[in-house]
Structures are given as structure tokens and as C-alpha cells.
Amino acid sequence: MHLRRQQQNIRRNRIFRDPDNPLDYLDDTEIVRKYRLSRPMIIDICRMFEFDLQRPTRRSRAFPVSLQVMVALRFFATGSFQLVNADVHNISISSVSRISRDGTVCLKRVCNHNIKMPTDRAQLHNMMEGFYSIDDFPNIVGAIDGTHIRITSPLEDEHLYVNRKNYHSINVQGVCDSNMKFLNIVAKWPGSTHDAFIWANSSLSEMFEDGTIDHGWLIGDSGYSLRPWLLTPVLNPTTRNQQRYNASHMKTRSVVERSFGVLKSRFCCIDASAGTLLYKPFKCCDIFIAVAVLNNMCIANRIPLPADIDGNRPDQGHIDRQQYVGHLNDGANVRNRLINGRLGH
Numbered sequence: 119m120h121l122r123r124q125q126q127n128i129r130r131n132r133i134f135r136d137p138d139n140p141l142d143y144l145d146d147t148e149i150v151r152k153y154r155l156s157r158p159m160i161i162d163i164c165r166m167f168e169f170d171l172q173r174p175t176r177r178s179r180a181f182p183v184s185l186q187v188m189v190a191l192r193f194f195a196t197g198s199f200q201l202v203n204a205d206v207h208n209i210s211i212s213s214v215s216r217i218s219r220d221g222t223v224c225l226k227r228v229c230n231h232n233i234k235m236p237t238d239r240a241q242l243h244n245m246m247e248g249f250y251s252i253d254d255f256p257n258i259v260g261a262i263d264g265t266h267i268r269i270t271s272p273l274e275d276e277h278l279y280v281n282r283k284n285y286h287s288i289n290v291q292g293v294c295d296s297n298m299k300f301l302n303i304v305a306k307w308p309g310s311t312h313d314a315f316i317w318a319n320s321s322l323s324e325m326f327e328d329g330t331i332d333h334g335w336l337i338g339d340s341g342y343s344l345r346p347w348l349l350t351p352v353l354n355p356t357t358r359n360q361q362r363y364n365a366s367h368m369k370t371r372s373v374v375e376r377s378f379g380v381l382k383s384r385f386c387c388i389d390a391s392a393g394t395l396l397y398k399p400f401k402c403c404d405i406f407i408a409v410a411v412l413n414n415m416c417i418a419n420r421i422p423l424p425a426d427i428d429g430n431r432p433d434q435g436h437i438d439r440q441q442y443v444g445h446l447n448d449g450a451n452v453r454n455r456l457i458n459g460r461l462g463h
Contacts, residue, residue: 139185140207151424153191154384155412159419163187167224181213189214190221194385194409197392222401225408232411235260235293235301235322235331242333248296249337253369256456259334260293260301261374262342264313265382265435268394269402279399281309282437288399290406291316293336298377299417300410305403313341317348335452337371344449352457363457378433384416384423385409390434 140149141157149157164184171183189207192198193214200214207214236242242259249258266287272279279286287309293302302322307315317323317338325331326347336348344350351367352360382389388406395402 139182140188141184150421152195153188154195154421154424155191155416156419156421159415159421160184160187160191166228167221170224171220181209181217185209186217187221189217191412193218193221194387194405194412197385197387197389197395219401222404222408225411226404229303229407229411232414233300233303233407235325237325237331239333242331245295246334249370249373252296252373253366255337255366255370257334258337258370259331260295260336261371261377262291262293262317262336262338262348263371263374263378263436264289264291264316264341265378265433266290266309266437267388267402267406267435268390269399270394270396272399275308278308278310285309286394287435288402288406289313289316290403291320292374292378292410293322294374294377296373297417298373298380299414300377300381303407303410305406306400308399314343317342337367339371344453346449346452348449349453349456350449352453359457363453375433375436378435380423381410381413382434383427384413 140153141160144152146157149155149160153160155163161184164187167187168183171186172180185207189203189209192203192206193200196203200211200218203214203218204211236245245259246257249261250256266281266283266289269279269286269288271286276286279288281287281289288305289307289309289311291302291304291307291313292300294300302320304316304320304322326336326345331347334347338348338350340350340353342348342350349367351364355361355364382391386392387395388409395405397405
């Protein structure tokens with residue numbers, strides 16, 4: 119047993135110590151600024167994916183796991199060209215490509231452990247309290263919205279990816295809590311897909327429909343269908359109570375727009391400021407999921423945004439929603455009771 123522990127320690131020292139590794143020559147502030155995660159978080163990720171990223175080779179030049187993690191994080195943080203990332207870490211462009219791909223796969227594999235909508239009533243009540251503290255809007259367990267991630271023109275079904283702003287994108291649906299942590303992500307639909315369609319065909323919608331989640335409401339903009347569990351603004355409000363409802367609704371729902379803004383500020387590879395993701399659509403979707411996992415880890419560990427990043431800027435991928443056009447349903451009754459009851463006083 120003692121010999122086994124010694125062997126494990128030797129292996130870990132070999133993994134975590136490398137003279138060319140940024141972990142060994144950058145201070146804590148620089149690590150967060152350049153790689154977005156703290157030193158302890160990076161070490162934890164190395165341990166988490168140690169056996170996934172170790173290369174099946176006896177070559178002395180095999181890349182340490184920690185270096186691979188840092189290369190992938192640098193891509194997520196900046197979205198810079200692979201040549202730049204290769205020069206920074208003194209490796210080849212092909213190695214950067216392979217490492218970024220492997221890092222994305224590893225993070226996507228653990229997404230269900232880091233991005234999940236709770237169904238336990240105690241947890242749902244905690245989320246309600248968080249949203250209520252924003253502007254006294256009761257019973258909210260999540261804020262929902264969509265964002266567009268700019269991609270290069272795909273070879274197949276190109277027209278499906280052209281959104282209302284006339285550029286190619288994927289339309290990603292996200293649900294977050296009051297702390298801007300993502301509870302649900304749907305990243306698989308082309309840019310021309312309507313938000314209401316994405317929601318109606320999501321597993322989370324089914325969870326509300328079949329009663330798996332039978333407590334609390336989501337809050338979304340007018341691009342979604344009004345449902346008993348999904349409250350939207352009143353179009354053309356005419357009474358003071360409706361105006362008060364809309365004002366509280368907008369302030370409370372804005373947390374999801376800030377969530378997307380923080381995500382893109384922290385991991386610029388998915389932000390328009392870094393240009394366009396030059397990958398096939400399915401890989402762009404995987405990259406979004408990967409950075410959402412990392413973002414949730416940062417929030418859980420209370421990692422602040424670097425000082426040179428504005429976390430309050432609007433989501434650059436937000437597109438004005440088309441109003442959902444459909445018949446009135448029993449969601450109108452729920453909203454009216456709220457308008458004329460608790461929020462009407």
C-alpha cells in the first residue's frame with residue numbers, strides 16, 4: 119500500500135510540475151486573468167480528467183495533463199487563433215487542436231453533474247428566495263432566455279443557420295438561477311429556430327408538463343408561450359397593476375441576460391468580440407456546453423471576473439424576440455391572479 123502511494127505521488131508530481139507550464143511561473147491573479155479559473159480549480163480539473171488526458175505513449179515529450187488543461191482553458195478564455203495558443207505554450211498547432219477537442223469532450227461528459235435543474239422542493243424554495251430578493255417577484259425557480267453564437271457558414275443546411283440578424287449562428291437556450299448559475303442548457307438548434315420551438319421540444323419543458331417539477335414558475339420574455347409554469351410580460355399593459363408586474367418581471371428576468379453576458383465575458387471563444395467559431399455546428403454546440411460547465415464551476419467557487427472584464431455589459435448575442443403568437447391558455451389565469459393579487463398591492 120505504501121509503495122502504491124509513492125507511485126501515485128510520483129505520477130502526480132510528473133503531471134503537475136513542468137518548467138514550461140504556466141502553473142509554475144504565473145501568480146494567482148495572472149492565472150485567473152489568463153485562464154479564468156483559480157490554481158486550485160485547475161489542479162482539481164487535472165485530477166478529474168487525469169486518466170482521460172494521459173497519452174498512451176512512452177515518449178518523453180508526451181504533454182503533461184496540466185499543460186493540456188491550460189491550453190484548453192486558454193482557448194476557451196480567449197478564442198484566439200490556434201497559432202497564437204501554440205506560440206504561447208510552445209507547442210504545435212495540431213497539438214492545440216487536439217488538446218482543445220479533448221478538453222471539450224471531457225467537460226461535456228460531466229455537464230449533467232454541473233448543469234442540472236433541481237426537482238427537490240427544498241432546493242426549489244431556496245431558488246425562489248433568491249429570485250424574490252431581486253424585486254419581490256414570488257415563486258420563480260428559473261429565468262429562461264436564448265442567445266446566438268456566431269459560427270462560420272456550414273456546408274450542410276446552410277440556410278437553417280441564418281438568424282434574423284442575417285448571420286450564421288446556433289440558438290442556445292439557457293435557464294439560470296438568481297446567482298447566474300446555469301440550471302439547463304439546450305445547445306443543438308440552428309439560428310433560424312424560434313425560441314418557443316426550442317422550449318417546447320426541450321426535456322425541461324416536459325418536466326414541467328408531466329409534473330416532475332410541480333413547484334414554482336419560470337420567467338421568460340414574450341418570445342415564449344404563456345403557460346401556468348412560464349410567466350411572460352403583459353403586452354400593451356393598460357392598468358397600473360400590469361405595469362407594476364411588467365417592471366418587476368423585467369428586473370427579475372434580467373438575471374438570465376446578465377448570465378449570458380458574464381459567460382461570454384469570461385470565455386470569449388463564444389463571444390462575437392473574438393470573431394466567429396470556425397468549427398462545424400455540432401462542435402460549436404459542444405464548446406458552448408463546455409464553457410457553461412466551467413462558468414458554473416467559477417460561480418460555485420466564487421471566482422470573480424478579472425478586473426478588465428465588464429460583467430454587466432448586455433449580451434451581444436441577444437436578438438429581439440419575435441412575439442409568440444398562439445391561443446390564450448390557462449397560463450393567463452395564473453398571471454392575472456399574480457397581477458391582481460400579490461403584485462397588485
